[in-house]
Amino acid sequence: MREPSQSRLRYFEAVCRHGTIRGAADQLNTAPSVITRQIVLLEKELGLKLFERQARGMKLNDAAAHVLEYWRSCQAHRQQLTERLEAIDRLDEGYVRIVLSEGYVDHLIEHIVGPFCAQHPKLSIAIDPLPVLDIMNQVGEDAAHIGLAYNPQADPRIQFIASVPAPARLLVRVDHPLTRHRRPITVSQLAEFPFASMPQGYGVSQLIDALEYSEHVKLRPTFISSSVVALRRYVRATQGVAILGSGAAAAPEVARGEVVMLDIDHAICAKAKLRLITRRARPLSPAAAQLLSNMRNRLASFGIMQGK
Numbered sequence: 001m002r003e004p005s006q007s008r009l010r011y012f013e014a015v016c017r018h019g020t021i022r023g024a025a026d027q028l029n030t031a032p033s034v035i036t037r038q039i040v041l042l043e044k045e046l047g048l049k050l051f052e053r054q055a056r057g058m059k060l061n062d063a064a065a066h067v068l069e070y071w072r073s074c075q076a077h078r079q080q081l082t083e084r085l086e087a088i089d090r091l092d093e094g095y096v097r098i099v100l101s102e103g104y105v106d107h108l109i110e111h112i113v114g115p116f117c118a119q120h121p122k123l124s125i126a127i128d129p130l131p132v133l134d135i136m137n138q139v140g141e142d143a144a145h146i147g148l149a150y151n152p153q154a155d156p157r158i159q160f161i162a163s164v165p166a167p168a169r170l171l172v173r174v175d176h177p178l179t180r181h182r183r184p185i186t187v188s189q190l191a192e193f194p195f196a197s198m199p200q201g202y203g204v205s206q207l208i209d210a211l212e213y214s215e216h217v218k219l220r221p222t223f224i225s226s227s228v229v230a231l232r233r234y235v236r237a238t239q240g241v242a243i244l245g246s247g248a249a250a251a252p253e254v255a256r257g258e259v260v261m262l263d264i265d266h267a268i269c270a271k272a273k274l275r276l277i278t279r280r281a282r283p284l285s286p287a288a289a290q291l292l293s294n295m296r297n298r299l300a301s302f303g304i305m306q307g308k
Contacts, residue, residue: 004042004045004046004067004070005041005042005045006074007038008038008039008041008042008045009042009067009070009071009074010028011024011028011034011035011038011039011042012038012039012042012050012064012067012068012071013068013071013072014027014028014035015035015039015051015058016060016064016068019057019058019059020056020057020058021035021036021039021058039051046063046067048063049061049063050063050064050067051064087122088285088286088287089286091119091120091122091123091286091287091290092120092122092123093122093123094123094124094285094286094287094288095123095124095125095126095287096123096124096125096126096145096146096285096287096288096291097125097126097127097128097143097144097145097146098113098125098126098127098128098144098145098146098147098148098291099127099128099129099130099134099135099138099139099144099146099147099148100127100128100129100130100135100147100148100149101129101130101132101135101148101149101150101202101203101245101274102129102130102202102226102227102228103150103228103244103245104148104150104247104274104302105127105129106252107247107251107301107302108127108148108295108302109127111298111301112291112294112295112298113125113127113291116290116291116294120287123287125291128144131199131201131202131203131226132149132150132151132152132201132202132203132206133201134201135147135148135149135152135277136149136152136153136155136157136158136277139157139158139277139278139279140155140157140158140279141157142279142282145278145282145284145285145288145291145292146276146277146278146288146291146292146295147276147277147278148274148275148276148277148295148302149203149274149275149277150166150202150203150204150245150272150273150274150275151166151168151203151204151206151207151245151272151273151274151275152203152275152277153206156280157279157280158277158278158279158280159277159278159279159280159281160275160276160277161275161276161277161278161292161296162275162276162296162299163273163274163275163276163299164247164273164274164299164300164302165272165273165274166245166246166247166272166273166274166302167245167246167263167264167269167270167271167272168204168207168243168244168245168246168264168268168269168272169243169244169245169246169261169262169263169264169269170185170190170241170242170243170261170262170263170264171231171232171235171241171242171243171244171259171260171261172235172241172259172260172262173235173236173238173239173258173259174257174258174259174260176193176239176241176260177239178190178193178241178262179260179262181262183265184262184263184264184265185262185263185264185265186264186265186266187211187215187217187219187264187265187266188215188217190219190241190243190264191217191219193239193240193241194222194223194238194239194240194241195219195220195221195222195223195240195241195242196221196222196223196224196225196231196234196235196240196241196242197219197221197223197224197231197242197243198224198225198226198228198231199224199225199226202226203245203272204243204244204245207243207268207269207272208243210268211266211268211269214266214268215266222240223240228244231244232253232259235259236253236258236259243264243269244261245272245274246261247274247302274299274302276292276295276296276299278292
């Protein structure tokens with residue numbers, strides 16, 4: 001059986017409600033002959049008679065009762081869909097997933113996602129810190145709506161919505177010997193100290209790979225962790241050093257005077273960026289679009305912090 005015509009079902013429902021062709025025609029502001037023709041066409045579509053034509057009107061048979069139940073169910077689902085779409089448009093319903101470089105989670109929640117959730121408590125927002133390669137893949141494969149990636153490579157699936165400079169800097173404890181240098185730290189100087197790094201696949205580790213290739217050196221880490229918090233604590237507890245993207249990644253400890261971020265004397269470090277990304281040509285829900293706009297407007301706050 002083919003899907004019944006929704007317009008013919010509307011005529012059918014009017015006849016059921018009024019019990020006569022004339023009553024249905026008056027309600028729909030059309031001629032009785034139009035109603036009669038639409039009922040005949042609907043019966044042909046279904047291959048069944050729907051009414052017993054009587055002197056005083058139209059009497060539903062068993063088939064018509066089932067068709068009427070179907071019509072009312074369709075209308076109820078249509079109304080439910082309309083209400084849900086309106087709720088999404090009002091930001092009263094929806095789900096948004098953000099994937100990002102781990103060092104920016106605290107800043108994102110405190111300054112953007114937290115206030116957004118307070119304004120729209122019926123939305124569901126998911127935040128997952130991932131390596132930069134996974135961020136690109138999750139966004140490129142529509143598994144996440146928005147990405148915030150440190151120093152990502154170009155990807156034909158991805159569009160860069162906005163970027164902010166986030167030079168890679170050297171994180172050291174406040175009394176570290178390197179803080180006595182007045183000039184940016186060279187790669188050979190930082191290589192003299194225990195070195196902490198993130199695993200392969202992260203934006204910082206990719207930058208370190210490029211730095212090693214450019215300078216023909218090997219920075220062998222003595223401490224490896226995917227947690228920026230762990231790297232910061234390692235630096236505070238030892239004479240070790242760690243390369244991190246400047247800005248929000250080490251902001252709490254820098255603000256408390258526990259660590260400092262020193263400039264590194266290399267173009268690769270100076271040119272690193274934090275990028276806000278989505279899949280190319282992906283339409284976003286109102287909630288995702290609003291969050292993306294909020295992140296774009298506040299992206300500068302993730303970026304450059306002063307070192308000493």
